[in-house]
Amino acid sequence: MKYFLMIPGPVEIADEILDAYQGQPVAHYGPEWTKEYLDIIKRVSKILGSEGMTFLMPGSGSICLDTAAASFCTSKRCLVINNGMFGDRLYNIVSAHTSDVEILKFPLNVPADPDAVKKALSEREYDAVFMTHVETSTSVLNPVKEVVNIVKEHGALFVLDAISSAVIEKLEMDSWGIDITVTACQKGFECPAGLGIITVRSDLLNALQDTPATTWYTDLRVWCDFYDKWHDWHPFPVTLPTNTIMALKKSIEIIETEGLSFRQRMFGEISSRLRKALLSFGLEMYAPEGHHAHGLTAASTGGKFDPSDLLGYLKKTVGIQISGSFGDLKSHVFRIGHMSKKQCSNIILVSLLNGIALFMRSRGLKVPLEEAVGMLIQQPQDGGML
Numbered sequence: 001m002k003y004f005l006m007i008p009g010p011v012e013i014a015d016e017i018l019d020a021y022q023g024q025p026v027a028h029y030g031p032e033w034t035k036e037y038l039d040i041i042k043r044v045s046k047i048l049g050s051e052g053m054t055f056l057m058p059g060s061g062s063i064c065l066d067t068a069a070a071s072f073c074t075s076k077r078c079l080v081i082n083n084g085m086f087g088d089r090l091y092n093i094v095s096a097h098t099s100d101v102e103i104l105k106f107p108l109n110v111p112a113d114p115d116a117v118k119k120a121l122s123e124r125e126y127d128a129v130f131m132t133h134v135e136t137s138t139s140v141l142n143p144v145k146e147v148v149n150i151v152k153e154h155g156a157l158f159v160l161d162a163i164s165s166a167v168i169e170k171l172e173m174d175s176w177g178i179d180i181t182v183t184a185c186q187k188g189f190e191c192p193a194g195l196g197i198i199t200v201r202s203d204l205l206n207a208l209q210d211t212p213a214t215t216w217y218t219d220l221r222v223w224c225d226f227y228d229k230w231h232d233w234h235p236f237p238v239t240l241p242t243n244t245i246m247a248l249k250k251s252i253e254i255i256e257t258e259g260l261s262f263r264q265r266m267f268g269e270i271s272s273r274l275r276k277a278l279l280s281f282g283l284e285m286y287a288p289e290g291h292h293a294h295g296l297t298a299a300s301t302g303g304k305f306d307p308s309d310l311l312g313y314l315k316k317t318v319g320i321q322i323s324g325s326f327g328d329l330k331s332h333v334f335r336i337g338h339m340s341k342k343q344c345s346n347i348i349l350v351s352l353l354n355g356i357a358l359f360m361r362s363r364g365l366k367v368p369l370e371e372a373v374g375m376l377i378q379q380p381q382d383g384g385m386l
């Protein structure tokens with residue numbers, strides 16, 4: 001049942017974070033907890049590059065996508081930029097709150113094209129535009145900064161699904177002009193699943209729409225009400241998972257100590273090395289050059305084998321669990337998650353590569369394992385072994 005996780009979230013978690021997660025719960029209210037909470041939400045905003053307000057909501061990332069749509073888009077006209085399964089998810093969520101929603105669709109391995117966004121926004125006025133930063137089903141990294149520039153020129157709200165990108169990819173919410181960023185704790189923040197995270201530009205909260213949302217839990221006005229009225233002892237409306245939030249606090253401490261740019265450089269280097277190693281095995285990268293996510297890698301088998309056979313083999317031989325993909329990609333794409341520091345250690349990456357090589361050799365395919373390991377592992381002169 002327990003394999004070393006190299007799926008694109010949840011991730012393998014640092015021991016210090018796990019230690020912080022364990023233990024008896026504490027009261028989710030009162031001055032001591034409130035002080036912790038207010039400090040943590042400020043630090044989360046900072047990591048996302050925002051002076052805005054962060055809300056931690058029990059649930060997963062989707063609850064915060066739902067919150068963004070419920071709070072800002074009820075009966076509004078929305079555009080969803082979609083190049084994959086999680087773009088479909090965004091469309092479904094937004095459609096639950098407004099019937100006036102359109103999709104700007106791109107093929108699965110094609111990043112969102114800013115010119116096409118420009119064209120769509122000049123043909124019709126939209127109140128809000130939604131997009132994923134990293135489309136986790138394909139590992140395509142979308143050009144957020146360029147797209148936001150265009151959306152801002154047209155005066156629409158921009159909502160970013162950063163569930164697979166926060167902490168991992170460069171993301172500067174305020175200076176790029178992103179109005180709302182949604183993420184979750186189980187990927188780049190390296191926590192057990194259980195928290196959705198939504199960060200909102202502060203002045204937007206003062207201007208929450210007049211149309212009443214049709215929900216209570218996912219209506220940010222309710223969260224703002226509690227923040228104001230019960231600010232000193234219970235600045236949120238529901239019971240929060242205090243253990244998960246303590247894990248998040250530890251994760252934030254680690255990120256702050258190491259530095260966000262160090263982390264992002266590490267993910268950048270690991271993903272680039274892994275791509276080279278997999279290419280040397282004759283595998284293909286699913287995302288196009290220049291648009292690879294850095295916390296996961298999607299490789300195509302080019303019809304040489306069925307990904308599900310590889311997944312089973314890796315579990316059995318090296319105890320590592322990777323992922324397949326969805327829909328039509330299922331037959332030829334597999335995905336490797338490397339969103340936490342533990343997943344990026346040499347020993348794990350080499351075991352994984354070794355497992356893939358053994359599997360491919362068992363299928364009569366020639367793979368240069370030794371050379372690939374040389375490409376993959378970080379040498380001491382690069383600043384120490386991970």
Ligand SMILES: Cc1ncc(COP(=O)(O)O)c(C=O)c1O
Nearest residue numbers: 060061062086132136163164184
């Ligand atoms: C890009 C993206 N959006 C949305 C989701 C859904 O997030 P959750 O399962 O935390 O609700 C995921 C989950 O993997 C994701 O990767």
